[in-house]
Every structure is written in C-alpha cells, then in structure tokens.
Amino acid sequence: MYLKLIQEALEKAGYSPGAIDGIDGPLTQNAIKTFQTDHGLEPDGLVGPLTHTALFQNDIAAEPENPADMPLDDQQLTPHFNRQAFKCCCEGRYCNGFPAEMNPELLRRLENVHQVLDTPIIVTSGVRCPIRNEEVGGIPNSRHLVGAAVDCYAPDRSVHELAAAAEDQGLGVIIYENQGFCHLEI
Ligand SMILES: [Zn+2]
The missing domain is CATH 1.10.101.10 (PGBD-like superfamily/PGBD)
Incomplete structure (x- = not known):
C-alpha cells in the first residue's frame, strides 16, 4: 500500500x-x-x-488550485491598476484576500482619475473582509466590504486635488486630511 x-x-x-x-x-x-x-x-x-x-x-x-477558475492576484485590472493593490490587508489572516471582487465601475473611474491627474495613485485599502474592516475601525456596512471603495493617495498631489478629480468622476469622497489619503467610493 x-x-x-x-x-x-x-x-x-x-x-x-x-x-x-x-x-x-x-x-x-x-x-x-x-x-x-x-x-x-x-x-x-x-x-x-x-x-x-x-x-x-x-x-x-x-496539487492544482485550478488557476483558470481564479483571477490572478497580479492580474492587470486597468492600465494603471493591478489586482494585487486592492487585496484585503488582513494578510491572509481572516480571508483569502478577495472576499469580494473590486467593482468594475469604481475601477474605471479610478483609472480616469489617474489619467486626468497624470500621476501615480497609491491604494492603501481596497476590498476588506468583515473582520479586517472591524479591526481598522471601518463602519459595519462599509463599501470596502463589497469592493466598492478604495482608500488612496497621490504622492505628487494634495488630497484636495485628488478629491476634486475623484468628484469629477462622480465618486463619493471623504478626505482624511491628517492621514493624507482619500476614501473614494461608488
Ligand atoms: Zn481579509
């Protein structure tokens, strides 16, 4: 045997x-x-x-995980945004990184913001699992839970410039002035 x-x-x-x-x-x-x-x-x-x-x-x-069934973590979602950037920041402690997929319309608008400002945008938080969301003090029905929000900043622009460009794309914006980032949601 x-x-x-x-x-x-x-x-x-x-x-x-x-x-x-x-x-x-x-x-x-x-x-x-x-x-x-x-x-x-x-x-x-x-x-x-x-x-x-x-x-x-x-x-x-x-043992195959059948990659054909799973979107790759490093898949390029838009010309300037890689799927990896939106992964849940619990580092695999509570979820597999993507409890939800990013909202395509949010991604399209975020890409537009990038192209209008013509500057790199760094995503600090994309999708979040419920435990991680609670851990970082997110509201219970946060748009991050369903991939419809992103926290980000543009190193070469102020949060106000980033916020204005995002508002032009019809995104909901919360400016976290002291922390230096914007919460964008759809
Ligand atoms: Zn998680």
Whole structure:
C-alpha cells in the first residue's frame, strides 16, 4: 500500500514509475532514483525520511488550485491598476484576500482619475473582509466590504486635488486630511 502511494506521488511529480502496482520493480526504482537526483538527495532508490518529505511536499505543491477558475492576484485590472493593490490587508489572516471582487465601475473611474491627474495613485485599502474592516475601525456596512471603495493617495498631489478629480468622476469622497489619503467610493 505504502509503495503504491509512493508510486502515485512519483507519477504526479512527473517521474513515471510504470504501473501503480505496489511492486518495487526497475521502473519504480528508476523513478525514485531520478527523483532523488533531481532533489539533491542520495540516489539510493530507498524512500527514507528525506525522500519521503520531498516526495510528498512535491505532491502537495503539485496539487492544482485550478488557476483558470481564479483571477490572478497580479492580474492587470486597468492600465494603471493591478489586482494585487486592492487585496484585503488582513494578510491572509481572516480571508483569502478577495472576499469580494473590486467593482468594475469604481475601477474605471479610478483609472480616469489617474489619467486626468497624470500621476501615480497609491491604494492603501481596497476590498476588506468583515473582520479586517472591524479591526481598522471601518463602519459595519462599509463599501470596502463589497469592493466598492478604495482608500488612496497621490504622492505628487494634495488630497484636495485628488478629491476634486475623484468628484469629477462622480465618486463619493471623504478626505482624511491628517492621514493624507482619500476614501473614494461608488
Ligand atoms: Zn481579509
């Protein structure tokens, strides 16, 4: 049984052990040795603790998360904004980073603000999960929860210039003068 698991893990890792038959034949031996060589291990054909760990870690790493189903974190959402910038700032403690997707209309308007001001805009908070929202003192029904708000600043412009450009795009604006950023929402 154990040898079958090893053979399966080898096959998943791309090292063909031949039939998954639980028999330690020459193909399985070859696959183990090649795997060991590729992973900087002594190619003795024996699955000791080091080989076991490498083999089954590799197995976990090879487990597909099916990227086609998930928008990539670093996907470019608009010419100047990457999805990564809007990720929940709980750093994965309470959510997977995107409890909601960013509102496309908000993104379109934010991109317009960038193009009108022709200056970089730094996002300090995009989407937030409920726990993180509470942690940072957000209001319970914050627009951040549904990806419809963004906190940001433009390093080369005042918060008032940023706010005015955002208002021109029909965005709701709260200026946090002392903290030097604007809350924009749709
Ligand atoms: Zn979160």
